[in-house]
Amino acid sequence: xxxxxxxxRHEVTEMxxxxxxxxxxxxxxxxxxxxxxxxxxxxxxLIYFNNNVPIDDSGMPEDRFSAKMPNxxxxxxxxxxxxPRDSAVYFCASSxxxxxxxxxxTFGSGTRLTVV
Amino acid sequence: xxxxxxxxxxxxxxxxxxxxxxxxxxxxxxRSLLWYKQEKKAPxxxxxxxxxxxxxxxGRLSSILDKKELxxxxxxxxxxxGDSAIYLCAVHAMAGGTSxxxxxxxQGTILTVHP
Numbered sequence: 001x002x003x004x005x006x007x008x009r010h011e012v013t014e015m016x017x018x019x020x021x022x023x024x025x026x027x028x029x030x031x032x033x034x035x036x037x038x039x040x041x042x043x044x045x046l047i048y049f050n051n052n053v054p055i056d057d058s059g060m061p062e063d064r065f066s067a068k069m070p071n072x073x074x075x076x077x078x079x080x081x082x083x084p085r086d087s088a089v090y091f092c093a094s095s096x097x098x099x100x101x102x103x104x105x106t107f108g109s110g111t112r113l114t115v116v
Numbered sequence: 117x118x119x120x121x122x123x124x125x126x127x128x129x130x131x132x133x134x135x136x137x138x139x140x141x142x143x144x145x146x147r148s149l150l151w152y153k154q155e156k157k158a159p160x161x162x163x164x165x166x167x168x169x170x171x172x173x174x175g176r177l178s179s180i181l182d183k184k185e186l187x188x189x190x191x192x193x194x195x196x197x198g199d200s201a202i203y204l205c206a207v208h209a210m211a212g213g214t215s216x217x218x219x220x221x222x223q224g225t226i227l228t229v230h231p
Contacts, residue, residue, distance in 0.1 A: 004158075033218070043159075043204065043221040055216050091158060097217070105150070105219065107158035 004108035006092050012114045018080040021111045024073055025094030029106075034067055034077050035091040037110070043091070049075065050097060082115045089113070118143040120207050122222035130230050133195050137225045139205030140187040147217055149181055149188050152204040154224070159204055162190075195229045202226050 005024040013019050025032050033048040047057040049069045057067070064083070069075040079086055089112050095105040119142045129135055141149065148166045152159035163172045165181035165188060172179050176195075181188045192199055206219040 042223040045218060045220065048218055050216060056218065105161065107160075109157045
């Protein structure tokens, strides 16, 4: 298995531009999570999906952020318009959700976003 | 709101030293506590702890959970330069009123091991 695949690995964009981050979860995993990591705030959960349905998006900073999961093998996180304070590493993770436990919680390699 | 606090935030030691990293938490509907190691890229899984008092061990790393006092420690003995990384603690808890769980991470401890 190739693991969780994220693209692009690095993104540099100008303030005001739209940015789209992509994630392919591990095949068979039914939960997908988007995290943002900064030195100041650590790893913050933005949104998570179970069986392609958004369950909790309370971590999404504001309306400029949106996420979709059109099918079990693909998700996007979009920022429009982007701002310098959005600069961070964005991680996608997937897992198999059991009754009480999240099994095999695996992170992708992340997308380093820089907004200038 | 679920909260996970790690200490210290950073630690500098020499090879061969033993270190103890701390993680305390305040969550409702606790299910498990996980430790991750993050080097240059994505966090990689170390341990999952669900029961109090049972030590998990992997080589020079070990971890234990105290569900009464709501904390966990991660020990690394005979540290090596390759242990330099960010160590992340995360707690899996079920969201109130739902059957869905999520991981809440602490800030991490930055460990630097000098030769």
